[in-house]
Amino acid sequence: MSVLDTTDVLDVAGYAAAVRRSLADLGPEQVDDLTDDLEADLAEALDDERHVAHGRGVLEQFGPPVEYAAELRAAAGLAPAAAPTGRVRLFGDPVEDTRRLGRWALGRLRAQAWWAPVEAFLIALRPAWWLLRGWVVYQLVALVLGVSGWLPRNLAAFLVLVGAVVLSVQYGRGEWFRSRRVTWLAVTANVVAVLAVLPLLAGAHDRVAASESVYADYTAGRLSGGGGTQTIIQDKAVDGVVVDGMQVSNLFVYDAEGNPLSDVQVYDDRGRPVRTTFDNGFDQYWFPEATEPWSFVSRVDSDGRARWNVYPLQGAPTSEFTYDDDGLQVLPAGSSATTPPWPFAKAPALDAAPEATIGAEGPAPTPTSTP
Template identity: 35%
Template sequence: MTVVTEQEIASYVGRVRAALADLPPAVRDELLEELPEHLAEVAVEGEGSLTERLGPPEAYAVELRAAAGVAAPAGGANLDQRISAVVGKGRERLRAVDTRLGPVLGYARLSEFLRLLRPAWWLLRGYLVAMLVTVMVTGEPFGLLPRLGGSTLAALLLLAATVAGSVWLGRRSATLGRRPTWVLHLSSAFLVIFGLVGFFDADSRAAQDGYGYHEVYTDQYSGVRDVYVYDSEGRLVEGVRLFDQNGEPIRLGGPWCDEARERLEPGESYVDPMQQPYPYCPQHAPFQLRGPGPSATPAAVPTSGPDPAGTPIGDPSASPSAVPTSEAPAVTPTPTS
């Protein structure tokens, strides 16, 4: 918790007084008469420095001028005063939003509820840092857990280190100076953007794999539109589905020919590649089997000539019990009941 000291209040009042140095002393003293008491009340109301809650003293001086209807110096406000005025107005609007949204969540101010979420943000920040390191080191897309060389132990150690560092920094963020605080805020904003982009990217990849198929986007297969599989006899095999070593289906290309649209159901206008086996367009196969395929030819049975025993097969004197090997005796079916 940041405690506002009397020295800080006096320093803030002094800078406001310096910003109003062009005014007559009587007018300036009147504007600053109740400022120390007001700053003391603000210091008691919540956490953070006076500059964090009220804006720079120069911007506060501009607000005092506007409230009192006192014109700015004849030369006009310099660049620092203009920037401070813009920052002051922005902070004023944020305070108004803070006050309006607080009761919706059951708190006087929204900032009070957000302070309760600081530990959760510290954990999330450490997780996002681990994911950022993983993406930068490995070049892999955003996932659910950090991966370092395929080692789960290294990933867990990285995650533990980043989360512990984020918690340590969060507990000491109140003691940081103005410039380190701004750096911390900017880095936090960057991590939030990185997390949102990674989340939507992971969601998009999960949607593409909704049917379990993996799209292949490599230089080697980037131009593949169809896959044709042939058997050992050179004949085209249709209705093929491909799987990797883990049993996950692989999907390359997509229905690209007019014939693929002929398989559409009535009322459909889109050929879903996830529902189509390979090849999508068998009519466009790069190789076609020429002529009839191989067929089995029965072995020729000689009709004459001596057998190994010396008896001519076609001799009438052959034993009548000889039955041609190509014929089997007829079997009369016997009824079972």
């Protein structure tokens, strides 16, 4: 029979909860470490016939919960609990209220028989949550700054991710954010991460399901200072224009004489606008002749609607954009969108009628007569 299968199990649970309340000023990780398996230890001591106070109640045998908590503090080398100041607060402490709510919910769960193995499993997953929490914080910062991508794509973003992970791990270990002056910040970030983790993971799953990695090699003379091959990793969306497995960011149209055309509206056979971008100007695009990524802007039709099927798309280097009050990228006053460099100044002219033969690659051979 388990040591918890005794008539004192309710008293043990209540006593353990009171001990944890006496340790409430410590971080949740420290409370869990100090009171790990507390219920089992108390129940086993009550059931031990060799104990001097065997047969007595839990309070008689172990003393007031406050004193028991003080002994746990002393054994762990922690300072005694601060005495109450006696001041009356008009407004509650949101951090303490959150902890109190968490302790209440945890106490209700621990009263259920099925919760013990679940809690043990979740405790084993703490390091994974610390890493995930750091990634969630990085994603929230990236959303605020308007940076896309589920993983860092430059050194600055990578440093933000590393910093968020370090802060999360140190908070989880109880090393940092122990002062009451800053603990509210860590608690708030933890609550926000818990609320945001599922939407962010769901979005990541949808993005991965709808895209695949594409590796595009191109020669970038300016980027490499005189020639070289650079490999770019980008997402190929389900919607858009794809050529040779690589998503196209812009279209350049030439007439029959090979002259470049501007402000060309492109539609498919069903009258749907042909778009190469679906990010409404938030993403960044590289092309061979650019020294930095570009962002594009839409055109506006006579009805005031934004059009993204007018080619070639116009834009500017991303560094020239600023953000308005709604968080949208805009060009500041004095700057205007321009057309990126064309692939070539003039395309080959067309001087022959369309070939009538399916699959023909050139003029049909002239038939010869036989004698």
